[in-house]
Amino acid sequence: MGSSSAIFNGNSRYASDFQSVIDRTVAIASLPISQLNNEKDKLTNQSTALSAIDDKFTSLENAVAAIQNSLGRSSFEVTVTDDSVASATVGDGAMEGTYSIEVTDLGAYTTTLTADSGPLKVTDPSKQNISAQTSFTLTVGTTKYDITPQQNTLNSLAGAINATAGADVRATIVNVGPASAPDYRLSLQSTKLGDLGIQLSDGTDLQTEQVRGSTARYKVNGASNEAESGSRTVTIAPGLTVSLLAKSPAGAATSITLIRKSSAASDALASFVTAYNAAVDEVDKHRGQGAGALNGTPIVNDLSRTLGEMTDYVASGDRISSLASLGIEFDRTGKLSFNALTFMAADLDDSAGVLNFLGSSTSNGFLNTATNALKALRDPVDGTIPTTLTSIQNQISTEDRLISDNQDRVDQLKQQLQEQMAASDALIAGLEQQYTYLNGMFQTMLANASQYQ
Structure with a gap:
């Protein structure tokens, strides 16, 4: 994109006038560009402001999720008597x-071991196997599995059994002989409890049952x-x-006691209040006197409405029916405040009621209302904030294109004016030279004529 400023260098006495004509014409032609730049700046400021708001609502969304997590597994203390x-x-x-x-x-797990007689004796499982055969049948209960080791060694046989999907059998190799006379055997054990037979065969049964499962x-x-x-x-x-x-x-039974700690939920609610107030502050920057870039746009009302939906949630008919029951209330400044003692008292008095009011993000209660409200704002596909940001960015791109097109036209106009003014200036400069020449001749003639009078 070229520049709209023009420096005209002429030779006639009217060169500065020509420059003024160029400057004035270019300035008038550039007015739409100034308007487009102003609109682009406005849109850019809106995008920056909305991104800042999005950060606050992301923190609020995370705070709501943290409340859900505080009611989960990490919030329980477990005591086992034995x-x-x-x-x-x-x-x-x-x-x-x-x-x-x-x-x-x-x-018990069914366990078998290579039989004392029948199978080959193995002193080196990396080189020898319990059978000369290259394929085997593993029977687990009434189900049979074909086993084909990559090598005819006990190590490879054990590996092939362990790689058999669905067999629920674990193969290991054990040495039942002394160090001076190793006797390596294949041990097979079911991975599930139950009355289940296990056998490995090469045509002849190779295993002896050691333990019958139950x-x-x-x-x-x-x-x-x-x-x-x-x-x-x-x-x-x-x-x-x-x-x-x-x-x-x-x-004698063993007792297992689960007690949910109030502190985890209390901390999460305190963080929620902080994140909520930060979101309110960010939205309020675009209201009233000295309002920010989003003042007057529909999204400000959408954001405020979402914040209101969250704090207005009421569970009718329950003792714990509102956030106030948990110690969360608006103070004199219009901000949320949290009284941890009120929450702990409510939790001790009616823990089930607290859980029922809070609910979960996926089913019911306050958490479900808050999660859905924030999702409507922040869903990456059709959430209000992402779609608005995308719309603003598209408008900025349109403004950039219009600015570029208009600038090209202004640059072309400037070039044409310079060429036209240069031609006019050259013509006038030529006439000025002729005038100077003729005037000089005339003055000379007058001077010569006066000498003969």
């Missing part, structure tokens, strides 16, 4: 309470019936997983 019998892990969906488990049978058995919360499991890791309640470590003493 950690030699069981350990507990908390997941999403867990609820406060005391649970009990009595392990009546820890269960399922784990346990009782939950004093139930008379026993539950069975093919794993020593069991889920006894939503979000509560227990690892069975040992058989319980007869008739």
Whole structure:
């Protein structure tokens, strides 16, 4: 894009006048460019302002997510009365309470070992195998699997078994002989508890059963019936997983107590209040006297409406029915404030009510309302903020194109004016030279004539 300023260098006495004509004409022609630049500056300022607002609402969105996380697994304290019998892990969906488990049978994994007679003796598993055959059949229960090792060695055979998908068998190599006379054998063990036979064959059975598997058995919360499991890791309640470590003493159940810590949720609510107030402050920059670049645009009202939807949420019919019940209220300046003591008192008095009011981001409650409201603003595909930013950027691109097109026309006009003025100046300069020449001749003639009078 060229420059609109023009420096005209002429030879006639009217050169400066020609320059003035060029400057004035170019200035008038450039007025639309000035208007376009002003509009572009306005749009750029709006884009910058909206990006700053987006940062605040991103922080607010993260703060809402943090409240959800504070109610999850990390918020619970777990106490197990006998950690030699069981350990507990908390997941999403867990609820406060005391649970009990009595392990009546820890269960067993079926285990087999290469038979004493029949299979070949192996002293070096990297070079020898328990059979001269190159293909085998692994039978697990009633299911058969074809096993073809890459090499005819015990190491390769064990690797091929371990690579068999769905067999649920783990192969290891053990030395049952002394160091002076190694005797390496293949040990096969099921990865699931239960009454399940395991055999490896090359046409002849190669394994001898050492342990017959059985399922784990346990009782939950004093139930008379026993539950069975093919794993020593069991889920006894939503979000509560227990690892069975040992058989319980007869008739003695192990208690597992889950207590949700109020501090995690309290800290998350305090952070939410801070992020909310920061978002309000950023939006308010574009209202009233000395308002910012977004003053008068629809998005300011959209942002304010979203903030209002979040704090106006009410759960009708419940004791914990509003943010005020959790200690979150507007102060005299119109900003949110948080009273941690009020929240802790509400949580101690009606923990279930607090959880019910807050709900979750995906189903109901305050968190669902806040999450959906913020998503409507910040969704990358059709959120109000991203689509508005994209629209502004498109308008800026349009302004740039119009500025460039107009500048090209002004530059072309300037070039034409310079050429026209140069031609006019040259013509006038020629006439001035002729005038000077003729005037000189005339003056000479007058001087000569006066000498003869």
